[in-house]
Amino acid sequence: GQQLNQSPQSMFIQEGEDVSMNCTSSSIFNTWLWYKQDPGEGPVLLIALYKAGELTSNGRLTAQFGITRKDSFLNISASIPSDVGIYFCAGQPQDTGRRALTFGSGTRLQVQP
Amino acid sequence: DAGVIQSPRHEVTEMGQEVTLRCKLISGHNSLFWYRQTMMRGLELLIYFNNNVPIDDSGMPEDRFSAKMPNASFSTLKIQPSEPRDSAVYFCASSLARAGSLKQYFGPGTRLTVT
Numbered sequence: 001g002q003q004l005n006q007s008p009q010s011m012f013i014q015e016g017e018d019v020s021m022n023c024t025s026s027s028i029f030n031t032w033l034w035y036k037q038d039p040g041e042g043p044v045l046l047i048a049l050y051k052a053g054e055l056t057s058n059g060r061l062t063a064q065f066g067i068t069r070k071d072s073f074l075n076i077s078a079s080i081p082s083d084v085g086i087y088f089c090a091g092q093p094q095d096t097g098r099r100a101l102t103f104g105s106g107t108r109l110q111v112q113p
Numbered sequence: 114d115a116g117v118i119q120s121p122r123h124e125v126t127e128m129g130q131e132v133t134l135r136c137k138l139i140s141g142h143n144s145l146f147w148y149r150q151t152m153m154r155g156l157e158l159l160i161y162f163n164n165n166v167p168i169d170d171s172g173m174p175e176d177r178f179s180a181k182m183p184n185a186s187f188s189t190l191k192i193q194p195s196e197p198r199d200s201a202v203y204f205c206a207s208s209l210a211r212a213g214s215l216k217q218y219f220g221p222g223t224r225l226t227v228t
Contacts, residue, residue, distance in 0.1 A: 043156075092215050099161065
């Protein structure tokens with residue numbers, strides 16, 4: 001099946017720092033979504049992207065749909081302790097009509113107060 | 114509105130026993146997805162339904178797993194007989210199937226431990 005490479009696998013940063021993570025694929029994707037998962041909870045949808053080049057913000061979070069349609073980026077500005085969690089990218093490959101999403105392996109973020 | 118509801122939140126059972134996990138979709142949604150999450154394999158799609166019809170069950174591990182949607186808002190995932198390797202967190206996700214929207218909303222999950 002389709003593979004999404006998400007990086008970095010983990011990050012340990014100081015409160016106040018900006019964070020950047022990305023997701024890449026060898027094939028074209030129609031849609032990119034970013035989720036955050038807190039311990040013991042289900043993933044929560046943060047941002048959805050539908051067009052190549054699209055740049056969307058949600059508070060301190062900004063995500064972009066890469067112009068090649070093979071990648072996406074998530075940036076978090078001025079990180080705070082509650083940003084701790086696992087961030088997943090997900091997408092729908094172009095060559096499938098399925099509504100199912102392919103998920104990346106996640107980026108584990110830790111924020112030092 | 115209430116989000117996706119899953120029950121139980123935790124289940125501990127012995128190998129060989131039957132396990133039934135339950136999920137209630139967000140009101141008005143018509144697509145349901147069952148996922149399994151483990152440290153080793155991450156989030157795996159097991160099966161998904163659209164308008165109560167199973168569309169893709171290629172992720173169901175084996176015949177021990179079965180899923181149903183007896184009505185438009187409710188689904189069950191059954192494992193019979195359960196095995197220790199089935200231990201994982203099982204999520205269901207709800208979606209409104211319409212053109213251009215693939216947003217899925219996850220429930221809190223059921224943590225299954227099979228001893």
